Amino acid sequence: MYFNQKSILAADYLRLSREDGDKLESDSIRNQRSLINDFVKQHKEIQLVEEYIDDGYSGTNFDRPAFQRMLEDVKRKKINCIIVKDLSRLGRNYIETGRYLEKIFPFMGVRFIAITDHYDSATGSDDADQIIVPFKNLINDAYCRDISIKIRSQLDVKRKNGQFIGSFAAYGYLKDPEDKNHLIVDEYAADIVRLIFNLKIDGYSSQRIAAWLNEMGVLPPLEYKRSRGMNYNSGFRSGSDPKWAVTSINRILQNELYIGTMVQGKNRKINYKVKKSSPIARENWIRVENTHEAIIPEESFQYVQSLLKIDTRIAPKRKSVYLFSGFVRCGDCGENMVKRSTTKKGKKYCYYHCSTYKNKEGCSSHLISEKMIYEVVLDSVKKQIALLTEEEKIIKKNGMDTYKKVESRSLEQQLMALYEEVERYKDLKARLYQDMVDGIVSREEYHEYNQRFTEKMQKAEKAKQETEEKKEKLSAEEKRMHPWIEDFKKYENIQSLDRKAVVTLIEQIIVYSKEQIEIRFRYSDEMQKMIEAVQIIRERQERKGEFV
Structure with a gap:
């Protein structure tokens, strides 16, 4: 040229x-x-x-x-x-x-x-x-x-070390001026995050929470960051007048960052030539706990996760869900019981009945009034709190070490059983191989049984690891013997139920009939260990002639 x-x-x-x-x-x-x-x-x-x-x-x-x-x-x-x-x-x-x-x-x-x-x-x-x-x-x-x-x-x-990798911190946090890989709390935005979680626990839907924040003129995350001078952009923005939306609320409610856990590596670029990223399987995300100050207590976070899984649809003209929405289940078929109302002589009556029966798919009505459920639940809550408070006093006075020993002994027994189970499957796999070599089983049978033994062994290994983590956690709990009981003691003088009390204390309300209602409380395993510890203390006192 x-x-x-x-x-x-x-x-x-x-x-x-x-x-x-x-x-x-x-x-x-x-x-x-x-x-x-x-x-x-x-x-x-x-x-x-x-x-x-x-x-x-x-x-x-x-x-x-x-x-x-x-x-x-x-x-x-x-x-x-x-x-x-x-x-x-x-x-x-x-x-x-x-x-x-x-x-x-x-x-x-x-x-x-x-x-x-x-x-x-x-x-x-x-x-x-x-x-x-x-x-x-x-x-x-x-x-x-x-x-x-x-x-x-x-x-x-850096991610595996719990260091934050990103251009902008999530809503509620700021990048530490002294360490860009560390997050510090943004107090204003953190208060909004706390409000969102509290409203959810109080029975508000994500749609209603978003509407309420918009009514109060609270800036959504993107606009809030821009108002602070950040050159922030997001693919979630829409329209010329951005507002809080259900997706924004749910992202906050499901984000483990707010309990002090850094979760990163959710997406990865396909290769160095392509900007597009592909999602990573959840089990391969990089999770590191206690990397920064938490905004939400872990207990509250877990309550909200359970709420997001249950049916919490809001009735027309209501701002929040019904008191027992998502908690009442049929004792026979296990499906949710749904609420309905009727009016007689100008007075409104509310009932729950089996959703399977309502959809004409079998089961029976299990019809029960909301008032009866309310009275049974309130009475059970009062009795449960009184029982736990009394048992805690006994343990504190006579046997805090006994309580810990009971729980520790139980975990030790579980670990021993799981260890033996793992070793048993290892032995079975070894003998199976020898059987194939000796011609007792075919190669196809060997692969089939070997796969089964491997899956069972992996399951036992996972359970063993989880039990070891529980044991470590128990050893670390020195200041508070059983922190979960504080959730119950908050309601020591309870006279009426609200949504927050139901969410905090109860796991399920199972209706078999009007005469048989089962209340399943949260922390049932911990309660059982406490009962066992108190029983040991009383037996010891009886032997010494001290128990009254």
Whole structure:
């Protein structure tokens, strides 16, 4: 290709990616410009008419604003020569860089110069260029891939150490000015998060919570961050007047970040050439506990997770769910019981009956008045609190160590049983292999039974690990003997039920008939251990003649 020496209108193209930012000063924008200016001074036939800079853009693709603007200026005949420091400044994608050098630039009549690589398309291409230039492009591509792998590994190490990796902290938190990988509480936004959780526990639906926040003029997360001067953007924004939405509320209610647990690595880029990310399986997320100050107590967070799973639809013209919504179940079929109302002589009566029966799919009505359920539940709550309070006094006075020993002994027994189970399946797998060798079982039978034994062994191993974690947690609980009982003691003088009390204390209300209603309380396992501990204390006192 030949160019008119008097009409070489050149542009210098400068690029520096985030990855290059840690390299030597020779790759900086300033030094690229200086090198190109010195080159142009030595070539009087070249007139430098424009400069294009992509600072902070990767060379793995050509979707860069300054580069695209430069191509448009080439089309408008504003420039016909492009000068770069080296081939890697043009791009690090082997295939795309070769396509621009061999097809696009020649077709557009563009002279291309890479100074330090001694490449000039105007001098014609010899055999050496045909070998060396593609090879250098390949090296640049490999370098980019290597950098991508190293950066990804470094980020994963930081994630596993509980360090925050992200441009912006989640709503309710700020990046620590002294450590960008650590989160600190944003008190204003944290108060809104606490309010959202409390409203949910009080029976409000996500839709109603969003509407209430909008009515109060509370800025949604995106707009709040913008109001604080953050250049924040999100794919969740919609419309010219963004407001709180159900999706925003649910994301907050389900985010473990608010209990001090950092959860990262939910998505990963497909590769270093493609910006698009793909979701990672939940079990492969990186979770690290106690990395920052919690906004929501773990107990409250778990209450909300259970609420999100049960049926909490709101009746027309109501702001919150019914008192027992999602908690009342049929004792026979196990399905939810639904509420209905009727009016007699101007007075309204409310009943619950089996949803299976209502849908004409079997079972029986199990019809029971809401008033009866209310009275039974309230009475049971009072008795349960009185019992737990009395038992705690006994344990505190006579046997705190006994209580811990009972729980510890129970965990030890579980661990021993699980250990024996794991060893048993290991032995079975070994004997099974020998049976196959001896011809007692076929190869197909061996693989079938071996798979079964492996699955059972893995299940036992998982249970053993969970039990060991419980034991460690028990050992760590020195200040509070049984913190869960505090949830019950809050309602020591309870005279009426509200949604928060039901959510906090009760797991299920099972109706078999009007005469048989079972109340399943939360922390039933812990309650049983406490009862066992008190029984041991009383037996010991009886033996000593001390028990009254």
